[in-house]
Amino acid sequence: MAVSVREYRARIRSTESMKKITRAMELIAASRIIKAQQRAQAAAPYARELTRAVSAVATFSNVDHALTLEPEDPKRAAVLIVTSDRGLAGAYSSSVLKEAERLIEKLKGEGKEVDLYVSGRKGEAYFKFRQRAVVEAWTGFSDQPTYDVAAEIGATLIRTFLDEEGADEVHVVYTRFRSMLSQEPTAVRLLPLEVVEGTEAPAEGDLLPLYEFEPSPSDVLDSLLPRYVQSRIFFALLQAAASELAARQKAMKSATDNADELIKKYKRIANQARQAGITQEISEIVGGVNALADAQAGSE
Amino acid sequence: MAETTDAVLQVELVAADRLVWSGQATMVIARTTEGDVGILPNHAPLLSSIIEGVVDVQTVEGETWIAAVDAGFLSVADNRVSILSERAEMSHEIDLEQARAELERCKQAGENDDEAQEKVRRAEARVRAAERAS
Numbered sequence: 001m002a003v004s005v006r007e008y009r010a011r012i013r014s015t016e017s018m019k020k021i022t023r024a025m026e027l028i029a030a031s032r033i034i035k036a037q038q039r040a041q042a043a044a045p046y047a048r049e050l051t052r053a054v055s056a057v058a059t060f061s062n063v064d065h066a067l068t069l070e071p072e073d074p075k076r077a078a079v080l081i082v083t084s085d086r087g088l089a090g091a092y093s094s095s096v097l098k099e100a101e102r103l104i105e106k107l108k109g110e111g112k113e114v115d116l117y118v119s120g121r122k123g124e125a126y127f128k129f130r131q132r133a134v135v136e137a138w139t140g141f142s143d144q145p146t147y148d149v150a151a152e153i154g155a156t157l158i159r160t161f162l163d164e165e166g167a168d169e170v171h172v173v174y175t176r177f178r179s180m181l182s183q184e185p186t187a188v189r190l191l192p193l194e195v196v197e198g199t200e201a202p203a204e205g206d207l208l209p210l211y212e213f214e215p216s217p218s219d220v221l222d223s224l225l226p227r228y229v230q231s232r233i234f235f236a237l238l239q240a241a242a243s244e245l246a247a248r249q250k251a252m253k254s255a256t257d258n259a260d261e262l263i264k265k266y267k268r269i270a271n272q273a274r275q276a277g278i279t280q281e282i283s284e285i286v287g288g289v290n291a292l293a294d295a296q297a298g299s300e
Numbered sequence: 301m302a303e304t305t306d307a308v309l310q311v312e313l314v315a316a317d318r319l320v321w322s323g324q325a326t327m328v329i330a331r332t333t334e335g336d337v338g339i340l341p342n343h344a345p346l347l348s349s350i351i352e353g354v355v356d357v358q359t360v361e362g363e364t365w366i367a368a369v370d371a372g373f374l375s376v377a378d379n380r381v382s383i384l385s386e387r388a389e390m391s392h393e394i395d396l397e398q399a400r401a402e403l404e405r406c407k408q409a410g411e412n413d414d415e416a417q418e419k420v421r422r423a424e425a426r427v428r429a430a431e432r433a434s
Contacts, residue, residue, distance in 0.1 A: 048381045049314055053347060053375050109317060113352040147316035147386060211377070215334055223349045224373065227386070228395035 005277065008270035012263055014127045017069040019259035025088065026252035032143060033245040035182070036131065038145070040177075040238040047231050054228050056211055057221050065218070067158070067225045068193045071168040077107045078115045078135070078160055078167035080190075080233075082174035083123035084239040090251030092183070092244055093122040098174040098186035107171075115160070115167055119153065119237070135160075143244055145237035147230075148242065153237075154230035175243035183243035183249075190232060193225065248279040303320070307341035311381045313387040318348055321357070321365060328381050330354040330374050345377040352421040354429045355383055364400055366391040368429040370422060389426065396430040403427050 033281045083093045104114050116134045118124050124137040136156055141149050160166035170191040177183045213220045311328055313321040330351040331353035339346075350372055357365040372385030403423035409416060 014332065039317065044314065045318065045319045046314045046316050049312070049375070049384050050373075052382075053373055053384070056347060056375070150316075166334075197368055211345045211347040211375075213344065214332055219333070220373075221346055223371070227372075227384075230386075231316065294405060 005270055005273045007025060008266050009184065012266045015259050015262050018257055018265070022252045022255040023260060027247055027255060027281045029245045029252060033242060033249060036144070036238065036242040036245055037177075040235075043147075043231075043234060043238060047235055050224070050228055050231050052176055054224055057213070057217060057224060059224075065221050065225055066162055067229070070192050074168035076115060076167045076169075077112045078117055078170045079103060079107070080157060080170065080172045081116065081123050082172070083120035083126075085121040085139055086226045087122065087175040089244055089248035090254075092247035092251075093120070093126075095127055096173060096175055096185045096240075097123060099187055103171060103173060108225045112168075117153070117157065118284065134210060137274065141237075143241050145234070145241055147234055150234035150237055151230045154226065154233045155192070157233075158226055158229060164289070172233065172236050175244065175247075176238045177242040180246050183246055188200060188236075193228070195239060221229055230249060235251060277298035307311070307379055309339065309341055309381050311357055311367075313355065313383045313388055314345055314378075314385070319404065320388045321390060323357075323424045324360045325357045325381075328383075330369075330383060331355075332374065336418040337383055339374075339376055341379055343376050343379075346374070348374045350374050350383070350385070350417060353425045354432070355390070366388075366429045366432050368394060368422075368425040387422075387432070389429070391429040392427075394426050394430040396427070397422065399426040399430050403415050426432065 029047075037039075079100060081096060083096050087093070099295065107114050116127060116132065118134050118137040119139070121139045121144045124134065124139060127134045138149060138153060157170050161168075161170055169189060171187055172190050173185065173187045176186045178184055308324045308326060309328060311321070311323060311325045314321065326341065328426045329336060330339070331337075332350050334348070337346075337348070345355050347429055350369065353368075354369045355369050357367070359365060367388055367390050369383065369385040369389075370387040372383065372388075375382050375384075402425075403420070406416070406420045408425045409419075
């Protein structure tokens, strides 16, 4: 009996140290999430001004740009999947991957070949395990993405889009951060660009002025659109980072709660075992005493 | 152009990941692909690409702010000037010694492709901004 009490004590101790770890991770995620949200907010002015500029050019010139042109017969699609580098974030990565699989199925159903681009180690591992080819993977920044990474990803995707052999459309699957409690895997088409999509249209009466373009509208558009794409990717990465942290915080909170439950349960069982041990000892002693008394009574 | 002397420019200098500076100014000078432009209040609406260089802002208080920027955009409309650049740094945020060392390194590399030249221009802009501020 005494052995199992010791066993339960050991289990309680290990659960307690696990609880400390999950609790620490919960707190870390909670503090990082504020930073992630601040970063997302800090990036907003750039995206806003860029969108304004793009819609200004789009309104005042009829230049067609390679990045906005709908291919007539799309055959290849590139899909960028934004996952996390680390686990312990609940269903975060798997729900993005599920959404991605759905999109891939849909694209295949439309007769397109799908090229995979992945950000985050979890996604990379997922496809590697299933031996599916990934064209390019970027890892190591999922909880605090920088603009440089977004620019690099953007450049790669634009290159494949502009390449004759490459993709005819580019999709992004990421997790949108709605609130601390709800994050939603979302798939959007990035290229060809639809300029006004998804962003606030300028308010009524806020008429766009008649811009002069220097050197020329098409030149301005040439350097404007790739940046627009990059800024959209940056936005997706920032949202994904905030979502990852929120998911991790939630997962770690429930892990801590579970550990609490478990400790309570083990403590009860351990106490029970201890009680049982004591009772047994008493009854053994009493039994021994009785036996002795009986033996003595018999010999007298 | 109508003479309204009380007009000022509302300037926003925006980098990809943050708002670097915003405030009121009487003049902004930036380097576009076509050369330097100076923007005064009541400038005609303009949208232009800028290259790596130095942006000068003269504030209404008479101070001069200098910033090193990367390639990006300048948009002017209704006395609102926004300068967008993937990277932008105010001169006082730049470490002059470090910027000089960086410039040396970029020049030493001596490669002649576009990317290397862009790096040199960027480093030059940072050094110039830091030098003029000190």
